[in-house]
Amino acid sequence: MDDSRFVKDFLAVFHKFNYRYSKWEVWNDFLYMAATSMANMIPIAEREEREQRYLSIIHKYPEELRECFPELLAIVTLALDANPEQDFLGSMYHRLQLHQEQKGQFFTPYHISHFMAEINMVGVENEELKKKGYITVSDPACGAGAMLIAFANVARAHGINYQKEVLFFGQDIDLTAALMCYVQLSILGCPAVVIVGDSLVKPDFHPDNDVWYTPFYYLNHWRFQSFFAGKEEVREADVVVDKAEAEKYAEEAGGQLMLNFSKAS
Ligand SMILES: C[S@@+](CC[C@H](N)C(=O)[O-])C[C@H]1O[C@@H](n2cnc3c(N)ncnc32)[C@H](O)[C@@H]1O
Structure with a gap:
């Protein structure tokens, strides 16, 4: 299965943030907002708090970059749809060298x-x-x-x-x-x-x-x-x-x- 198209697409969107934001910040913001968009479909006790955090994150970014976050989530979804036999985010995490931020955290191949x-x-x-x-x-x-x-x-x-x-x-x-x-x-x-x-x-x-x-x-x-x-x-x-x-x-x-x-x- 050729996953390279999704990797390329993900990196192309992710790198749009390069000029102003650290990779680590964008990665964590992306994850928090993606997770909240799914968790908050059900009105549980944490919903409001997570929603507020989501809003404070998205408002850090200028209009033209905000739409990159759903694009990233769509690419992850398409990648897992095309090939569910993978840890797509784990491999992107290593590819982007984000494990360096966590003192060399490694995920199992x-x-x-x-x-x-x-x-x-x-x-x-x-x-x-x-x-x-x-x-x-x-x-x-x-x-x-x-x-x-x-x-x-x-x-x-x-x-x-x-x-x-x-x-x-x-x-x-x-x-x-x-x-x-x-x-x-x-x-x-x-x-x-x-x-x-x-x-x-x-x-x-x-x-x-x-x-x-x-x-x-x-x-x-x-x-x-x-x-x-x-x-x-x-x-x-x-x-x-x-x-x-x-x-x-x-x-x-x-x-x-x-x-x-x-x-x-
Ligand atoms: C080597 S990674 C393995 C991750 C995953 N099981 C895999 O196979 O890809 C180890 C993970 O354990 C987590 N970890 C380390 N100590 C932990 C603890 N006390 N409680 C929960 N997680 C812990 C780290 O944050 C890291 O994500």
Whole structure:
């Protein structure tokens, strides 16, 4: 699969900011606004705060550059549509040398993630899935989400509809990494919970953590209720949206951003 067209297009738009802004600032602003545009399709408790931050970010930029942000998100979406077997943002992050900002943070090359997902899949479809109707997968140091993306693709290859039958969890101490993961899992239509926080000291739904739910999580969370049963640390506001309500919000917000592979599996 030739991904070079999307890489070229992404860099061409991204470099329009060069004359005035640092790469690091633009990358983080892009991620925050892309993530918020997807998370805010559902009116959860954090919606207003995220909206305000979105507005304060976009207003830093002159009119002619503002439209570059949705263009970047469209290119990421097209790239993942053309080839879902990749960590597009993770590879752009390295290509733009942004890992230097994070003291040499490195993400796993996608083919290795794929291999590891295959190993983890053995036997899964026969046991856990039949028993509960879904399986869960977690990466407590998720980075841009390569491992989780690979798991989604391997699940699909094994006949599991990951958009309905897999609950994804990612956690990362670094906001930039967590939002890369969130944006990619959202686009791929993964029902996912991505948590910003230290998974050693403050794992999962610790009250200090910032929790991001993908749109497909809301569309499917009723399937995973047995997972959340008895977990008092999950705030009620995070799970109250019912199926019909979630579908209505997704439709209003333009569900076209998320790729729907349901028919393929
Ligand atoms: C080597 S990268 C791997 C990322 C991803 N799992 C992959 O395979 O591409 C390690 C990630 O762990 C995160 N990390 C390091 N310490 C952590 C901690 N205590 N809690 C959560 N994340 C952590 C880093 O921010 C970084 O994104």
